[in-house]
Amino acid sequence: MKLGKRWLPAHILVWTYAVLLIVPLYYFLASAFKSNEEIFAHPFALPESFGFGNFRTAYDSADLGTAVVNSALVTVLALALTLLLALPAAFALARSTGRLASAMEQVFSLGFLIPTFAALFPTFLLAAATGLFHTRLFMVFFLPATAMPLSVVILVQFMRTIPREMEEAARMDGASTYTVLRHIYIPMCLPGIATVLLLNFLTFWNEYLYSLIIIGPDPEQRTVQVALPTLKAITGTDYGVLTAGTVLTLIPVWVVYTVLQKRMQQALINGAVKA
């Protein structure tokens, strides 16, 4: 399609927004290498030196090392549990034509309407009742449940595209249900599984409010997202340290995004529009 001169205002507006996205991030990245005086005096200038002092301070004062390990642990275990639960469920629902199965699918899709946030307090009670309050373990159990509607719906859609003949042929050769799932459905749904993994990786890694309440402030247990805001209180108003800490927590997500850009975008698009 031709883009004539009349598109000039559009170009200008779009790039203005792009600048609005970049400038705070640039300011942030640059500040991570600066001292407070430098930030206040020259907010937009490049840092005078690229020392990692701020990163070190942030890392030490908020126990970011332990926090990163905790986050990674919670994220990976929750992802594994999500797949363990969602794959068989999606497999069953995709192949069934019965009324029970379609009712179950309905129940999962209705999950999109549940505002997880509002149930924060009852979830807190549940954690207390199970004796898992103030542990990472509860988050490992809890996060997959929140991911279930989305994961099941996406996987069912992928599994429906697998031709029935594949399964029928395998059945004739004497394959069990488990073999069919393991050797036909899972390999053929890898794009769907990747979508679910990436999407949930982002949500699990970035989860804040539930982690804050359930895991609590214990530096041994808390995740990066909970540790990060504490920098604000610990460092007072040392913006260099604050921004350095924030940059540290963004690195894993940014690396994954840059490497898997196309796939990640597709995952986010699929995930956001769920139905």
Added chain:
Amino acid sequence: MTTLTSPPGGAAIRHPAPPATTGRTGTPRQGGTILAIPALVWYAVFMIGPVIAIFVIAALHWPGMLQPVSFAGLGNVRTVLDDPVFWDAVRNTAVQLAVALPIMIVCAYMLGYYVAQKPPGHRVIRYLLFIPGLISTPAKAMVFYAALSPDGLANGALQSVGLGSLTDAWLASPSTALACLIALDVWSGIGFTAVLFAARLDSVPDDLGEAAQLDGAGHWRTMWRIHFPVIRDYVGVVTMLQFLWTLFGSAQHVLLLTQGGPGSSSTTLSFLVYQKAFIAADLGYSQTVGVILFLAGLVGLLAIRRAFRQNY
């Protein structure tokens, strides 16, 4: 959703006897449904259970974790409705939705349309637009905290262009605290929503726009009169999502940036749920607001659905 992968003719050749096929695979399929049970149970315990509990707790008088609990019936509703802070929160939430949603959806649609036309540099733009979608809430809040603090980016920029008189303690001033939260929503929401629209517009056939332009329609007309109606349903879905994210998600931003203050100038309904439960320890009150929020979400969803269905 089922997709037809082969034309009806081809399917008929491959299945000479369809009834036999269904009969043969019927038994294992029935048994297979059991595999969905663990996921369903998990989901019921951690999600459906707590949601039902909101409604139960809302009917209780429970003035603190270790306090005796008694049945309150509709007593909490009366307390909530008599509380001026609740009405401040209603007003703030209404303002937030009324300002953020239209700006976000209209700008994101136009931006998405722009990107879908593949102008020079559209790949860079696409990459950038996703960034806010990747950043966690605390990180976003820290960006805004550093940018809007008295010695931060915003004031620095104002000073450097000679508008030093306009500087303010943005997050600590009652007149700007809510506006900052809305700005954060819009800043991070537009990009992500735009990519969603761009992805959907990519699948609209090119001929459609070209035909319209041959008929003399300008870009503005093509954008709003041709493409918009085609993806109207999708716009509805995205609007519903943004509505829910704004309605329920604001608690985290408020908690991290302003704590609802100064006074109650930036208290939103979802922050009120948090604040009453975990700071004020008035659990019945908190969950009553939770129920109200839930119902508001439901009503809003139905209204948005209706708005995007009519004239279609």
